[in-house]
Amino acid sequence: MKVGENGNGVASRWYPETLVKRLRSLACLGSSVTFEEGDAFQLIRRYVNQTDVAFFIDPPYTAGNGKRAGRRLYKHNELDHQALFALLSGASGLVLMTYDDCPEVIEMAADHGFAVERVPMKSTHHEKKFELLISNFGWNA
Ligand SMILES: C[S@@+](CC[C@H](N)C(=O)[O-])C[C@H]1O[C@@H](n2cnc3c(N)ncnc32)[C@H](O)[C@@H]1O
Numbered sequence: 001m002k003v004g005e006n007g008n009g010v011a012s013r014w015y016p017e018t019l020v021k022r023l024r025s026l027a028c029l030g031s032s033v034t035f036e037e038g039d040a041f042q043l044i045r046r047y048v049n050q051t052d053v054a055f056f057i058d059p060p061y062t063a064g065n066g067k068r069a070g071r072r073l074y075k076h077n078e079l080d081h082q083a084l085f086a087l088l089s090g091a092s093g094l095v096l097m098t099y100d101d102c103p104e105v106i107e108m109a110a111d112h113g114f115a116v117e118r119v120p121m122k123s124t125h126h127e128k129k130f131e132l133l134i135s136n137f138g139w140n141a
Contacts, residue, residue: 044087054094059084064102081105085112094137101130109134 026033036043040057047053060074063081088095089112099105101118109116115138118130 041083041087044091047093048087048091051092053092055088055091055096057084057088057095057097059097059099061100063108064100064104081108085109085114088136089113091136095135096137097132097134099132099134101132105132105134115139 044055047055059079059081060077062077062079085108088097095114097114099109106116109132114134114136117133117135117139119133121129121131123129
């Protein structure tokens with residue numbers, strides 16, 4: 001985050017005011033929120049069989065053959081997306097993921113039995129784009 005995209009640091013895409021708001025909200029939650037630094041796969045494996053655990057996962061956008069913004073933005077951008085879908089398809093609790101809208105991701109989601117919803121979002125350059133909400137519960141139930 002210090003370097004960001006093209007050396008722009010936190011001003012790259014992260015909206016400093018939004019970050020401040022989020023950090024303040026987190027501070028209000030105090031000790032009920034804990035942060036763990038490490039490999040998410042290990043953390044997911046620890047809780048994957050618990051029905052009272054919900055996963056929200058926002059992986060780096062590096063899955064498709066398109067622009068792969070995650071590669072530019074994040075130091076830790078190498079991720080086995082197939083393995084992530086496979087692991088989460090066995091989750092006992094609720095799973096919600098956000099991903100970039102590309103055919104490779106839609107196919108992976110379908111292969112692993114997830115529901116996919118395309119939702120509009122505003123990009124940094126204020127273009128209208130879509131991203132994907134991927135879940136194991138769907139929206140029409
Ligand atoms: C799209 S960003 C998440 C942004 C965050 N949701 C937010 O609103 O600020 C993806 C993050 O996943 C992290 N990441 C990549 N591989 C990981 C792994 N195996 N375990 C944990 N985090 C990982 C990257 O470092 C990056 O910060």
